[in-house]
Amino acid sequence: MRVVFMGTPDFAEASLRRLIADGFEICAVYTQPDKAKGRGMELSVSPVKACALEHGIPVIQPTTFRDEQVVDQLRAFSADIIAVVAYGKILPDAVLASARLGAVNLHGSILPKYRGAAPIQWAVLNGDRETGVTTFHLVADMDAGDIIYTEKTEIGEFETSGELYDRLKVIGAGLLSRTLRDLDSGTAPRTPQNPEEATYVTRLDKSMSPIDWTKSAREIVKWVYGLQPWPCATMELGGTTVKVFSAAYSDRTIDRYNAETTGKVLSAGKQGIEVACGDGHCLFINELQAPGKKRMSAADYLRGHPLNP
DSSP, X not given: OEEEEEEOXXXXXXXXXXXXXXXXXXXXXXXXOOEEETTTTEEEOOHHHHHHHHTTOOEEOOSOSOSHHHHHHHHTTOOSEEEEESOOSOOOHHHHTXXXXXXXXEESSSTTTTEESOHHHHHHHTTOSEEEEEEEEOXXXXXXXXEEEEEEEXXXXXXXXXXXXXXXXXXXXXXXXXXXXXXXXXXXXXXXXXXGGOXXXXXXXXXXXXXXXXXXXXXXXXXXXXXXXXXXXXXXXXXXXXXXEEEEEEEEEOOTTOTTTTTOEEEEETTEEEEEOTTSEEEEEEEEXXXXXXXXXXXXXXXXXXXXX
């Protein structure tokens, strides 16, 4: 089976490596143009490009698919299918029609839930108990094509978005390989999505970082873990904004929605920094990072920055 692979970050690299290992003929790899990074603004290649070059696969990095010559070049590969994983570009109809079996996508959610960007992070942020990956046929509308396969997994109560991302990229790689194999044999199912069940999510940004202590303890815990590795949850301690990396539930309860206690530090010691939440429950902040400092336990932080609840 001749496959054109389109992807950019390490999430996509895992799928590319799996397809190579499983014997698919990768006739070309499409990835985003190299970007200047760091203080020296040196060009950095994507993980997908690095993998393709490692295996001697041709790499194409178009800035647009609106150029007919770019589409003609794609058609010339005579691919059976286009496999797309976190590519980062909208593909026009001419691209989707350039392969014999069209194009399929691997998405990091249980579609039609969480169409759009950052579905893995939002599953954690929203406190979902499970999530998964979905393969589906690409169409013009975003993440709206017919579903081929879905694979689910539970989300750990204290699992970060980064940890879930790393698990899902491996699960997704296996699911994409199975999808292509069954499409080639004609045994893959095809199930239309219900548009009434569709939900949409957007990218994360730094404005989301400050913890809202009027939320419930669980909502805040999921916020702490959902915003890792970026942009990270933050809170104010003694007039300093610190990043919060670890939180745990406390057995203490207070009057619910008490404006005088919500967000207040109730204790500070070896167990961590205990803070009151809006639902009457409390939690411990266990690991944090002050500006210009390394990540450290709350107990270590308190040695140099004592708090008096």
